[in-house]
Amino acid sequence: MALRHYTLDFSLSTAVDAASTVPGLLSIFHEQELTETVHDTDGHGYLATFVGKNGRLVVLRVHSRGLITIDLQCYDEDNIAQLDNLLNALEEKLRALLKDNITRVKRLPVLTRGANVDRYWPTTDGRLVEYDFDQVLYEEDSAYQNIKIFHSPQFGNILVLNGDINLAESDLPYTQAIMGSGKENYTGKEVLILGGGDGGILAELVKQKPKMVVMVEIDQKVMDGCRMYMRKTCGDTLDTLEGDCYQILVEDCVPVLRKYVQEGRMFDYVINDLTAVPISTEPEEESTWEFLRLILDLSIKVLRPTGKYFTQGNGVCVKEALSLYEEQLGKLCCPVDFSKEEVCVPSYLELWVFYTIWKK
Amino acid sequence: MALRHYTLDFSLSTAVDAASTVPGLLSIFHEQELTETVHDTDGHGYLATFVGKNGRLVVLRVHSRGLITIDLQCYDEDNIAQLDNLLNALEEKLRALLKDNITRVKRLPVLTRGANVDRYWPTTDGRLVEYDFDQVLYEEDSAYQNIKIFHSPQFGNILVLNGDINLAESDLPYTQAIMGSGKENYTGKEVLILGGGDGGILAELVKQKPKMVVMVEIDQKVMDGCRMYMRKTCGDTLDTLEGDCYQILVEDCVPVLRKYVQEGRMFDYVINDLTAVPISTEPEEESTWEFLRLILDLSIKVLRPTGKYFTQGNGVCVKEALSLYEEQLGKLCCPVDFSKEEVCVPSYLELWVFYTIWKK
Numbered sequence: 001m002a003l004r005h006y007t008l009d010f011s012l013s014t015a016v017d018a019a020s021t022v023p024g025l026l027s028i029f030h031e032q033e034l035t036e037t038v039h040d041t042d043g044h045g046y047l048a049t050f051v052g053k054n055g056r057l058v059v060l061r062v063h064s065r066g067l068i069t070i071d072l073q074c075y076d077e078d079n080i081a082q083l084d085n086l087l088n089a090l091e092e093k094l095r096a097l098l099k100d101n102i103t104r105v106k107r108l109p110v111l112t113r114g115a116n117v118d119r120y121w122p123t124t125d126g127r128l129v130e131y132d133f134d135q136v137l138y139e140e141d142s143a144y145q146n147i148k149i150f151h152s153p154q155f156g157n158i159l160v161l162n163g164d165i166n167l168a169e170s171d172l173p174y175t176q177a178i179m180g181s182g183k184e185n186y187t188g189k190e191v192l193i194l195g196g197g198d199g200g201i202l203a204e205l206v207k208q209k210p211k212m213v214v215m216v217e218i219d220q221k222v223m224d225g226c227r228m229y230m231r232k233t234c235g236d237t238l239d240t241l242e243g244d245c246y247q248i249l250v251e252d253c254v255p256v257l258r259k260y261v262q263e264g265r266m267f268d269y270v271i272n273d274l275t276a277v278p279i280s281t282e283p284e285e286e287s288t289w290e291f292l293r294l295i296l297d298l299s300i301k302v303l304r305p306t307g308k309y310f311t312q313g314n315g316v317c318v319k320e321a322l323s324l325y326e327e328q329l330g331k332l333c334c335p336v337d338f339s340k341e342e343v344c345v346p347s348y349l350e351l352w353v354f355y356t357i358w359k360k
Numbered sequence: 361m362a363l364r365h366y367t368l369d370f371s372l373s374t375a376v377d378a379a380s381t382v383p384g385l386l387s388i389f390h391e392q393e394l395t396e397t398v399h400d401t402d403g404h405g406y407l408a409t410f411v412g413k414n415g416r417l418v419v420l421r422v423h424s425r426g427l428i429t430i431d432l433q434c435y436d437e438d439n440i441a442q443l444d445n446l447l448n449a450l451e452e453k454l455r456a457l458l459k460d461n462i463t464r465v466k467r468l469p470v471l472t473r474g475a476n477v478d479r480y481w482p483t484t485d486g487r488l489v490e491y492d493f494d495q496v497l498y499e500e501d502s503a504y505q506n507i508k509i510f511h512s513p514q515f516g517n518i519l520v521l522n523g524d525i526n527l528a529e530s531d532l533p534y535t536q537a538i539m540g541s542g543k544e545n546y547t548g549k550e551v552l553i554l555g556g557g558d559g560g561i562l563a564e565l566v567k568q569k570p571k572m573v574v575m576v577e578i579d580q581k582v583m584d585g586c587r588m589y590m591r592k593t594c595g596d597t598l599d600t601l602e603g604d605c606y607q608i609l610v611e612d613c614v615p616v617l618r619k620y621v622q623e624g625r626m627f628d629y630v631i632n633d634l635t636a637v638p639i640s641t642e643p644e645e646e647s648t649w650e651f652l653r654l655i656l657d658l659s660i661k662v663l664r665p666t667g668k669y670f671t672q673g674n675g676v677c678v679k680e681a682l683s684l685y686e687e688q689l690g691k692l693c694c695p696v697d698f699s700k701e702e703v704c705v706p707s708y709l710e711l712w713v714f715y716t717i718w719k720k
Contacts, residue, residue, distance in 0.1 A: 035400075037397060039395075039411045041415055049397075054404065055401055055404030059419065066474075067363060111468070114369055119487075127491070128471065129487075129489045316514045344704055346711060351515075
């Protein structure tokens with residue numbers, strides 16, 4: 001079952017009282033057999049609830065400062081055309097009653113609450129966006145995270161980890177950006193991918209015939225899901241852990257990095273595609289920032305002097321988080337410089353910042 | 361004034377009755393001095409409203425089939441931290457009461473209703489998206505349409521015509537797509553732009569030194585707004601109606617096209633950047649489709665045999681509208697072929713279809 005929640009709001013240039021609007025609406029509610037309860041708001045405008053058949057509920061508020069709000073809730077198997085008519089009748093009547101006093105009439109797209117497929121996945125700065133997801137293809141709770149793959153008619157299949165939109169099949173621009181936006185030549189190079197369980201970076205890298213790519217992904221279940229449902233992204237790279245020019249280690253990247261540092265193993269590129277909120281088998285670091293700095297420090301240590309470190313940052317709207325990240329870059333063991341780029345990743349519905357970092 | 365509307369929803373694997381949940385919540389409501397009214401739903405679950413000080417309202421519903429919904433409304437000048445605490449307390453209590461029965465807990469980002477700057481501009485297929493708009497820079501009602509220019513921290517300034525997102529300063533990908541995605545050479549060519557009042561296409565075209573561009577835009581007020589607030593898009597092209605290699609006619613394009621057909625004037629490219637819903641001084645055609653076909657027919661007539669006609673189509677999600685458009689292409693006086701491309705325009709928050717049309 002799902003609850004459909006409609007809204008209809010009138011913004012007014014001057015406040016109106018309930019006496020001039022509510023009586024004109026009552027006949028519409030009564031026609032629909034809605035039972036009225038008027039509530040005492042202690043001077044904060046008129047507030048009435050109307051309860052009808054089939055679980056219908058309407059909340060009508062004439063606020064004291066130039067705003068009228070109507071909420072209508074019904075079940076998804078209700079007679080939707082009838083409820084549209086009810087809303088249309090209310091809108092028409094209020095337009096007639098309020099005329100030139102109206103500055104805006106707003107009916108939001110219906111909110112669907114409790115639906116099988118959850119379509120609301122907010123942006124990094126907490127704005128509401130509704131995706132077109134129509135199916136859950138894969139859902140697993142691994143030892144590390146909740147993994148979902150949805151189908152989107154426009155973006156293709158899309159990976160969501162712990163509620164964060166990770167990557168859709170439409171999102172080659174993400175993979176291109178985190179590989180340096182086409183300005184790098186990976187042929188014959190040694191590359192380390194941290195995370196990257198969707199296989200997108202790996203699939204693009206192997207096309208360029210690198211000498212060797214090592215990908216360190218902690219979560220086998222992410223790769224299992226992507227191998228099945230994100231093949232437009234990963235191709236056949238996740239079908240085996242050992243390819244011609246790549247190797248996938250299903251491990252926490254921190255001990256692997258520590259081992260490489262100890263062995264003196266170096267890479268031409270390190271591509272950090274870890275989730276924004278760290279996942280690790282390591283003892284908890286003091287904070288997320290400490291953990292990010294640990295990863296950065298170790299990565300820079302395994303980077304050849306001319307090497308480059310690429311990573312995704314965050315949504316351009318969360319300026320504070322971006323600043324804090326850039327602050328960390330000034331605190332590394334080895335001094336670094338960085339550049340950043342704003343990129344439009346189709347399924348993200350917000351612009352995204354990508355970083356390039358290199359040794360000074 | 362604006363109303364903040366919070367939601368908190370619990371999806372359950374099996375239905376619960378109110379007796380097992382509601383009593384555990386009442387102390388939380390009473391602490392906040394909220395006055396309870398229980399409504400008769402005629403067998404459709406438990407429904408209670410709670411009215412508090414400062415115009416606060418809570419609606420609690422324990423639906424009969426595995427869903428609990430909570431709505432909380434308050435004014436934007438209310439003590440938001442206190443209301444967050446109320447929601448947190450309700451969520452915590454319900455998590456404790458319902459435990460393993462819970463399949464999803466969802467708190468949507470707060471809906472802001474009646475705010476000065478309207479941030480909700482739905483997609484073509486009617487999905488709810490909240491933009492980051494923080495300011496209205498320009499608002500005019502011209503003879504043809506309502507014109508707004510908002511400021512968006514991430515997309516730059518953005519033109520909205522009659523409630524449709526038209527173009528943001530971030531949207532060079534739109535302009536590039538409607539100019540043929542970089543595959544055309546406009547140097548020395550004659551180009552006709554229909555609409556295009558934001559100046560984006562004109563500004564990109566003149567960089568390529570065409571022989572002559574004629575732009576026919578009906579609405580001076582759109583150009584006035586864009587000249588002031590969309591300069592990253594239009595550059596200085598809208599500062600004058602006559603440039604070195606361009607001319608802007610502030611006219612309805614239909615009579616202009618008719619005149620060109622009569623005179624036998626031809627163009628290498630026609631770029632149709634008219635709004636999706638037609639605006640014209642012509643007598644109303646039978647339907648939108650008739651009007652679109654009229655424009656297409658006239659445009660194809662002024663196109664050189666090797667010429668190309670570019671236009672934006674619609675959101676990829678509105679498949680029916682796209683099919684109907686393509687159907688029109690089979691009904692033109694002069695037979696045409698077409699190709700289409702899906703493009704990610706940053707501020708659209710949905711993928712968009714662009715068409716290239718040419719004479720068979």
